[in-house]
Amino acid sequence: xxxxxxxxxxxxxxxxxxxxxxxxxxxxxxxxxxxxxxxxxxxxxxxxxxxxxxxxxxxxxxxxxxxxxxxxxxxxxxxxxxxxxxxxxxxxxxxxxxxxxxxxxxxxxxxxxxxxxxxxxxxxxxxxxxxxxxxxxxxxxxxxxxxxxxxxxxxxxxxxxxxxxxxxxxxxxxxxxxxxxxxxxxxxxxxxxxxxxxxxxxxxxxxxxxxxxxxxxxxxxxxxxxxxxxxxxxxxxxxxxxxxxxxxxxxxxxxxxxxxxxxxxxxxxxxxxxxxxxxxxxxxxxxxxxxxxxxxxxxxxxxxxxxxxxxxxxxxxxxxxxxxxxxxxxxxxxxxxxxxxxxxxxxxxxxxxxxxxxxxxxxxxxxxxxxxxxxxxxxxxxxxxxxxxxxxxxxxxxxxxxxxxxxxxxxxxxxxxxxxxxxxxxxxxxxxxxxxxxxxxxxxxxxxxxxxxxxxxxxxxxxxxxxxxxxxxxxxxxxxxxxxxxxxxxxxxxxxxxxxxxxxxxxxxxxxxxxxxxxxxxxxxxxxxxxxxxxxxxxxxxxxxxxxxxxxxxxxxxxxxxxxxxxxxxxxxxxxxxxxxxxxxxxxxxxxxxxxxxxxxxxxxxxxxxxxxxxxxxxxxxxxxxxxxxxxxxxxxxxxxxxxxxxxxxxxxxxxxxxxxxxxxxxxxxxxx
Ligand SMILES: NC(=O)c1ccc[n+]([C@@H]2O[C@H](COP(=O)([O-])OP(=O)(O)OC[C@H]3O[C@@H](n4cnc5c(N)ncnc54)[C@H](OP(=O)(O)O)[C@@H]3O)[C@@H](O)[C@H]2O)c1
Numbered sequence: 001x002x003x004x005x006x007x008x009x010x011x012x013x014x015x016x017x018x019x020x021x022x023x024x025x026x027x028x029x030x031x032x033x034x035x036x037x038x039x040x041x042x043x044x045x046x047x048x049x050x051x052x053x054x055x056x057x058x059x060x061x062x063x064x065x066x067x068x069x070x071x072x073x074x075x076x077x078x079x080x081x082x083x084x085x086x087x088x089x090x091x092x093x094x095x096x097x098x099x100x101x102x103x104x105x106x107x108x109x110x111x112x113x114x115x116x117x118x119x120x121x122x123x124x125x126x127x128x129x130x131x132x133x134x135x136x137x138x139x140x141x142x143x144x145x146x147x148x149x150x151x152x153x154x155x156x157x158x159x160x161x162x163x164x165x166x167x168x169x170x171x172x173x174x175x176x177x178x179x180x181x182x183x184x185x186x187x188x189x190x191x192x193x194x195x196x197x198x199x200x201x202x203x204x205x206x207x208x209x210x211x212x213x214x215x216x217x218x219x220x221x222x223x224x225x226x227x228x229x230x231x232x233x234x235x236x237x238x239x240x241x242x243x244x245x246x247x248x249x250x251x252x253x254x255x256x257x258x259x260x261x262x263x264x265x266x267x268x269x270x271x272x273x274x275x276x277x278x279x280x281x282x283x284x285x286x287x288x289x290x291x292x293x294x295x296x297x298x299x300x301x302x303x304x305x306x307x308x309x310x311x312x313x314x315x316x317x318x319x320x321x322x323x324x325x326x327x328x329x330x331x332x333x334x335x336x337x338x339x340x341x342x343x344x345x346x347x348x349x350x351x352x353x354x355x356x357x358x359x360x361x362x363x364x365x366x367x368x369x370x371x372x373x374x375x376x377x378x379x380x381x382x383x384x385x386x387x388x389x390x391x392x393x394x395x396x397x398x399x400x401x402x403x404x405x406x407x408x409x410x411x412x413x414x415x416x417x418x419x420x421x422x423x424x425x426x427x428x429x430x431x432x433x434x435x436x437x438x439x440x441x442x443x444x445x446x447x448x449x450x451x452x453x454x455x456x457x458x459x460x461x462x463x464x465x466x467x468x469x470x471x472x473x474x475x476x477x478x479x480x481x482x483x484x485x486x487x488x489x490x491x492x493x494x495x496x497x498x499x500x501x502x503x504x505x506x507x508x509x510x511x512x513x514x515x516x517x518x519x520x521x522x523x524x525x526x527x528x529x530x531x532x533x534x535x536x537x538x539x540x541x542x543x544x545x546x547x548x549x550x551x552x553x554x555x556x557x558x559x560x561x562x563x564x565x566x567x568x569x570x571x572x573x574x575x576x577x578x579x580x581x582x583x584x585x586x587x588x589x590x591x592x593x594x595x596x597x598x599x600x601x602x603x604x605x606x607x608x609x610x611x612x613x614x615x616x617x618x619x620x621x622x623x624x625x626x627x628x629x630x631x632x633x634x635x636x637x638x639x640x641x642x643x644x645x646x647x648x649x650x651x652x653x654x655x656x657x658x659x660x661x662x663x664x665x666x667x668x669x670x671x672x673x
Pocket of ligand 1 (some may be wrong): 171378389391392393394418419482545546568593594596597598599603618620621633635636638639640642643644646647
């Protein structure tokens with residue numbers, strides 16, 4: 001769609017930068033400063049103007065992008081709407097709520113789209129924070145603190161006049177306000193507000209409105225947020241555009257409510273009673289471009305329903321700013337006009353296990369698997385995050401405490417937990433999942449495993465029942481055989497971690513009279529058939545198998561009625577299992593890589609260090625990204641918080657083909673543990 005830029009100041013190049021990647025083309029540029037307009041227009045091969053009316057008459061552009069200085073936004077938007085142009089306006093939409101409402105009404109009456117910056121609620125960090133909120137991790141949100149420390153505009157802006165005229169409220173506060181309105185819906189009232197004229201005596205250029213504003217705003221949906229907008233507090237202050245929200249179950253810290261760049265530590269979550277932990281992106285994030293919001297507005301026009309949602313939200317933000325001024329002046333609460341602002345719908349969940357009725361189509365509720373009902377699909381039914389978290393207590397021949405690191409992983413945003421009855425800590429994971437601030441069950445992929453001593457049907461069913469009870473879940477997302485071969489059953493393994501170590505060993509690695517492992521005569525085909533009983537009961541949405549060779553996988557596929565959805569094997573650069581991975585992927589079976597980092601010497605490999613050094617990644621992150629590149633889900637375990645976070649974030653790293661080849665070259669056919 002053709003668009004006309006009105007205003008060629010410092011923000012215009014930011015919008016122009018994204019044009020070549022967008023469906024928009026620049027058809028003209030207007031600025032009172034003819035040289036500025038001409039320079040930008042020349043870059044895009046379009047005409048320039050110094051007069052808006054002349055430009056509107058001359059340029060065939062259905063969309064006006066209003067990038068003028070603050071006070072000019074409303075009159076320029078009005079002129080463009082009156083000329084039947086759709087408009088995307090820089091913030092604020094206007095300086096007066098009546099004027100802002102009138103612009104929305106004008107756009108509505110003419111059937112035109114009206115959008116308003118900031119588009120940053122759609123930027124990567126803000127979306128990530130929004131997902132935590134939408135996932136209910138904070139519980140009901142009670143209070144928050146938002147900062148907009150615009151700083152000394154006379155220091156950092158080459159043309160500060162327009163800023164000094166309107167003050168920090170209409171320039172800076174609109175970022176956190178727009179974000180909070182996107183999350184919580186409209187502000188109901190400003191409870192209290194105060195303004196200050198604080199400014200260094202030595203400065204000649206001074207704001208003509210208060211330089212520092214404090215207000216407490218109450219959202220209709222519940223939260224009360226204390227907002228500070230300041231030209232006096234420097235933009236390098238610790239709380240620049242920091243936003244912190246506190247709920248019944250947890251707290252969220254967003255380092256910069258107006259940020260456009262992606263930063264893995266910018267979102268932090270603290271479950272109630274626990275330290276904050278970074279919640280990094282776990283898969284690649286879409287970079288933010290200023291022009292994205294304009295493109296979305298153009299798309300709404302092209303689809304035949306011109307959107308005014310951004311305009312309404314922009315008008316409501318102006319109404320909040322007006323009410324803050326009124327409250328500061330009148331000394332009391334000030335109601336805020338809703339202006340049609342509404343909360344965005346919650347974002348899609350990260351992990352969506354198959355709906356139970358999909359699963360019901362085969363194998364359950366009447367249809368007998370193997371009797372013409374068709375094979376039950378495996379991985380078609382599951383969607384996995386890029387990286388999962390290993391919950392084993394076993395570490396270098398010892399058992400280690402995992403409760404704290406599993407809680408940290410859940411808080412950082414891991415969505416796949418690899419558990420097993422062997423790990424003996426399912427009841428502790430169950431407690432973590434039941435505690436306030438835990439992710440909803442629907443957001444998690446829980447992978448469980450029956451140990452080798454439980455391959456007989458009655459033992460498998462009892463093992464799965466026990467694990468479900470300890471975890472407090474109705475069904476696993478995937479339940480797997482921990483090992484293809486069976487050992488003798490010497491008793492149930494519930495709450496294994498609470499038993500003395502010798503007893504744990506005797507139960508899990510039983511010995512015969514000669515001190516050899518006591519095997520049981522249960523073939524893999526039989527064990528798989530027994531595992532299918534778990535599926536038949538609806539205790540697992542899908543089934544899986546660990547530590548299999550290709551031949552053993554064939555056995556499962558040939559003899560079973562339910563296809564495995566998932567295969568878990570040891571996989572790392574020394575032992576990439578490429579044949580098995582390819583064979584699984586051909587059949588739609590997902591591969592999970594256990595022990596991805598712990599192969600002796602792996603993390604000291606010069607090649608991994610060299611790739612990491614070039615990319616600012618640790619060797620472990622390179623290995624995780626290498627797995628993700630192949631569509632394999634690694635499940636590293638860690639008890640070190642920084643590793644927990646960086647391992648998850650590595651799932652969002654994309655290695656180049658050349659880097660992948662360098663890691664592939666580490667393959668060692670003789671590797672053995
Ligand atoms: N199905 C099976 O038969 C099977 C077998 C083995 C394992 N598993 C699963 O796989 C999971 C992971 O396997 P694993 O625990 O054996 O080994 P791993 O995850 O490959 O390695 C864990 C070791 O790597 C270190 N580490 C983790 N992240 C690091 C980082 N970013 N930088 C440097 N070091 C890092 C850990 O130390 P820190 O704690 O200090 O980070 C720990 O010493 C298990 O928890 C389990 O769920 C399954």
